[in-house]
Amino acid sequence: MPEFQRFSYDVLVIGAGGAGLRAAIEAAATGAKVGVVCKSLLGKAHTVMAEGGIAAALANVDDRDSWRVHFADTMRGGQYLNNWRMAELHAKEAPECVRELEAWGALFDRTKDGKILQRNFGGHRYPRLAHVGDRTGLEMIRTLQDHGIHTGMEVNMECTVLSLLMDSGRVAGACGYDRERGRFHVWQEKAVVLATGGIGRAFKVTSNSWEYTGDGLALAYRVGAELQDMEFVQFHPTGMVWPISVRGILVTEGVRGEGGVLRNSEGRRFMFDDIPDLYKEQTADTEEEGWRYTQGDKNARRPPELLTRDHVARCINREVKAGRGSPHGGVFLDISWIKQHISKSEEHIKRKLPSMYHQFKQLADLDITKEPMEVGPTTHYMMGGIRVDGDSQMSTVPGLFAAGEAAAGLHGANRLGGNSLSDLVVFGRRAGRYAAEFAKSNGATVIDEQHLQSTANDALTPFERGPTGENPYQIQYDLQDKMQDLVGIVRTENEMQQALDIIAQLYKRVERVGITGNREYNNGWHTAVDVANLMIVSEAVTRAALLRKESRGAQFREDFPTKDTEWGKYNIVVKQSQDDEMQIEQRAIAPMPEELKAVIEEMK
Amino acid sequence: MATQATFRIWRGDPAGGTFQDYTTPVEEGMVVLDAVHRIQAQQVTDLAVRWNCKAGKCGSCSAEINGMPKLMCMTRLSDINLEMPVILEPMHAFPPIRDLVTDVSWNFRAKKTIKQFQPRSPDFPDGTWRMQQADVERVQEFRKCIECFLCQDVCHVLREHHKHDEFIGPRLLVYAAALEMHPLDTEDRVSDLRRRHNIGYCNITTCCRQVCPESITITENAIIPLKERVVDQFFDPLKQLFHIL
Numbered sequence: 001m002p003e004f005q006r007f008s009y010d011v012l013v014i015g016a017g018g019a020g021l022r023a024a025i026e027a028a029a030t031g032a033k034v035g036v037v038c039k040s041l042l043g044k045a046h047t048v049m050a051e052g053g054i055a056a057a058l059a060n061v062d063d064r065d066s067w068r069v070h071f072a073d074t075m076r077g078g079q080y081l082n083n084w085r086m087a088e089l090h091a092k093e094a095p096e097c098v099r100e101l102e103a104w105g106a107l108f109d110r111t112k113d114g115k116i117l118q119r120n121f122g123g124h125r126y127p128r129l130a131h132v133g134d135r136t137g138l139e140m141i142r143t144l145q146d147h148g149i150h151t152g153m154e155v156n157m158e159c160t161v162l163s164l165l166m167d168s169g170r171v172a173g174a175c176g177y178d179r180e181r182g183r184f185h186v187w188q189e190k191a192v193v194l195a196t197g198g199i200g201r202a203f204k205v206t207s208n209s210w211e212y213t214g215d216g217l218a219l220a221y222r223v224g225a226e227l228q229d230m231e232f233v234q235f236h237p238t239g240m241v242w243p244i245s246v247r248g249i250l251v252t253e254g255v256r257g258e259g260g261v262l263r264n265s266e267g268r269r270f271m272f273d274d275i276p277d278l279y280k281e282q283t284a285d286t287e288e289e290g291w292r293y294t295q296g297d298k299n300a301r302r303p304p305e306l307l308t309r310d311h312v313a314r315c316i317n318r319e320v321k322a323g324r325g326s327p328h329g330g331v332f333l334d335i336s337w338i339k340q341h342i343s344k345s346e347e348h349i350k351r352k353l354p355s356m357y358h359q360f361k362q363l364a365d366l367d368i369t370k371e372p373m374e375v376g377p378t379t380h381y382m383m384g385g386i387r388v389d390g391d392s393q394m395s396t397v398p399g400l401f402a403a404g405e406a407a408a409g410l411h412g413a414n415r416l417g418g419n420s421l422s423d424l425v426v427f428g429r430r431a432g433r434y435a436a437e438f439a440k441s442n443g444a445t446v447i448d449e450q451h452l453q454s455t456a457n458d459a460l461t462p463f464e465r466g467p468t469g470e471n472p473y474q475i476q477y478d479l480q481d482k483m484q485d486l487v488g489i490v491r492t493e494n495e496m497q498q499a500l501d502i503i504a505q506l507y508k509r510v511e512r513v514g515i516t517g518n519r520e521y522n523n524g525w526h527t528a529v530d531v532a533n534l535m536i537v538s539e540a541v542t543r544a545a546l547l548r549k550e551s552r553g554a555q556f557r558e559d560f561p562t563k564d565t566e567w568g569k570y571n572i573v574v575k576q577s578q579d580d581e582m583q584i585e586q587r588a589i590a591p592m593p594e595e596l597k598a599v600i601e602e603m604k
Numbered sequence: 605m606a607t608q609a610t611f612r613i614w615r616g617d618p619a620g621g622t623f624q625d626y627t628t629p630v631e632e633g634m635v636v637l638d639a640v641h642r643i644q645a646q647q648v649t650d651l652a653v654r655w656n657c658k659a660g661k662c663g664s665c666s667a668e669i670n671g672m673p674k675l676m677c678m679t680r681l682s683d684i685n686l687e688m689p690v691i692l693e694p695m696h697a698f699p700p701i702r703d704l705v706t707d708v709s710w711n712f713r714a715k716k717t718i719k720q721f722q723p724r725s726p727d728f729p730d731g732t733w734r735m736q737q738a739d740v741e742r743v744q745e746f747r748k749c750i751e752c753f754l755c756q757d758v759c760h761v762l763r764e765h766h767k768h769d770e771f772i773g774p775r776l777l778v779y780a781a782a783l784e785m786h787p788l789d790t791e792d793r794v795s796d797l798r799r800r801h802n803i804g805y806c807n808i809t810t811c812c813r814q815v816c817p818e819s820i821t822i823t824e825n826a827i828i829p830l831k832e833r834v835v836d837q838f839f840d841p842l843k844q845l846f847h848i849l
Contacts, residue, residue, distance in 0.1 A: 243633020517650025
């Protein structure tokens with residue numbers, strides 16, 4: 001019988017990116033005993049990849065900004081499928097959370113009068129993103145990490161979580177193994193916060209790190225929690241396309257925020273050709289006006305390159321399909337052209353976009369101060385996730401909380417750039433607070449020893465199959481290939497039905513997965529666990545996308561290319577049925593209070 | 605560019621190990637980590653390698669490539685001589701776990717021994733501060749650090765002399781410098797730097813600076829100014845003279 005090392009906490013946080021760390025800090029501040037379990041080393045989570053900034057209506061650069069404008073922008077971006085309560089709380093609490101980061105040592109770029117500087121970003125009416133060059137995520141995770149290690153939280157690095165444990169309807173703990181030795185662990189607790197991030201590894205071209213395999217979503221789903229908005233996967237318009245081995249690596253929206261423009265092979269700024277009605281009023285008429293906007297002219301309107309990500313991604317896709325793409329199947333993103341307006345533009349670009357300069361120089365042998373980049377859409381972010389209560393972040397399973405990308409609601413059908421970093425701290429903080437409260441007001445839990453043993457035994461069976469079993473890496477590649485082709489940026493009924501058939505076959509292969517070697521730091525073993533989680537989220541994405549017979553936000557259905565008012569009244573909810581089938585249903589969105597409706601009207 | 609290449613990878617655990625050769629197809633634009641992944645997926649599924657972002661931002665895939673400490677995700681095959689086997693080893697300054705993965709947990713424990721950030725009271729009643737960009741930039745250089753620990757790997761105090769219990773190494777000196785030079789910080793870490801963290805062990809050979817993938821000027825901008833602070837506080841001849849008088 002497999003042995004378990006046993007740990008006991010009040011609150012267990014799974015995931016140590018921005019949301020997980022912020023939740024752990026908050027829970028620890030209430031005096032709760034907090035354990036953190038993470039897949040990687042501390043400080044390596046995907047948050048480090050965030051570049052552009054953190055959105056908060058500080059109004060440091062433009063005093064017309066306020067939570068009301070931020071709220072309206074977020075709802076408009078999400079095409080009104082957002083959990084409006086989360087959008088409200090987010091807009092109200094983000095400024096405080098940014099100031100909190102500064103009090104813990106974060107060093108944001110400054111305005112001339114010494115305040116936190118804010119930059120323009122797609123879909124935000126005013127300059128709103130507090131930033132550190134183009135490495136804001138790193139600044140944020142390091143700040144939370146360095147503050148967090150002094151709060152008494154216990155960090156379990158490089159662990160794989162296999163299953164959540166239940167005790168009479170509430171979550172009682174989690175079990176898994178440590179990578180280093182492959183020893184099984186059980187973490188008993190009174191409340192769990194899932195902050196495991198997104199699902200980007202379900203697709204072939206992705207900006208996401210290997211960790212993003214939907215673990216939290218799958219863990220929650222298996223204990224009966226509801227998932228929501230799974231059809232909404234954000235494809236970021238600008239990822240690297242060449243060389244092939246770096247395809248998908250993100251090129252920050254900050255490039256466009258600083259004046260970068262998109263051109264096709266004919267040299268045309270094609271974004272001017274297709275401006276959605278919802279944004280006509282706010283978009284520049286001329287290239288010259290667009291340039292002035294990026295340089296902080298308050299009377300100018302934004303260039304069409306800074307329209308929402310879903311729209312820009314589809315326009316790029318269209319140019320490539322029409323044969324007007326760049327040599328390696330993307331389009332051109334040019335920041336070097338600003339030399340027409342700025343003397344010493346090379347220095348300026350290097351200072352504003354240091355990581356981008358570095359990334360292209362090193363990986364593609366390209367100097368972005370002199371030449372245009374080649375870019376194309378890349379899987380970037382999951383708007384959907386675990387359905388939570390807007391105030392407390394508790395899922396539909398008592399004691400199980402979720403925050404950050406793993407939770408659904410804030411972003412609706414499409415996320416605005418910069419709203420993810422603020423999401424992490426606003427809702428990480430809330431999840432931590434309410435999880436600690438839940439732990440305090442609910443007694444100790446009992447671990448289901450039988451479930452524990454069967455989980456461990458199941459986790460070890462792939463070793464028995466050894467090399468005769470299915471190769472876990474190959475299953476993952478095949479899944480990524482098919483999801484990219486059949487459930488990607490442009491979707492149709494036919495292709496998604498095909499995808500479901502393929503997913504059904506892949507499930508069978510996952511059951512036959514085999515692993516060689518021993519349990520110590522065995523990447524094959526980790527991949528076998530990851531791919532099982534990816535299967536669940538991929539199925540959920542496909543089923544939800546099939547059910548939503550319209551195009552809205554990140555979901556584009558070629559067979560239903562327009563937005564349908566009726567569909568605007570529903571979220572899609574996914575849940576595991578009693579007999580382990582995936583259940584899918586429409587759930588009406590709760591009516592918005594009059595005062596919030598008024599804010600949206602006022603900002604139209 | 606060659607169409608295939610051989611990688612001589614150290615395979616083993618704390619008890620010991622050997623180099624094994626793996627040949628794999630290579631293409632234009634590939635980095636070392638791509639080749640390792642290909643070998644792992646097609647030939648040895650249990651090959652242990654630590655990686656995350658594959659974009660030079662997380663600092664997980666540190667290793668020694670032909671003897672040079674580097675990030676595997678940022679080392680292009682086109683910059684390496686593929687006529688010879690490419691030698692891949694784990695970092696030497698830390699205990700091996702398996703294959704290319706080392707136990708770097710010491711860095712996290714050592715970091716905790718450095719006194720944390722302590723800001724001055726806010727400048728304004730709304731809890732905010734004012735700082736100038738120039739003051740911030742000095743520290744932002746240090747905060748670019750991705751904690752890949754390659755600087756720790758080449759530091760002879762750690763690598764050759766194994767002084768992990770007495771010396772915190774270049775990464776954590778950079779961390780201490782970021783705190784000491786933070787415009788808002790009020791804590792004093794100078795005494796700790798001298799007595800507890802033994803900054804004096806560093807004799808400024810600049811090996812750390814040379815391997816930093818973020819090009820942080822570790823020695824000149826971080827360590828030397830800290831050494832100067834130690835000297836100012838403890839070895840000022842004028843102060844000593846007054847002390848004697």
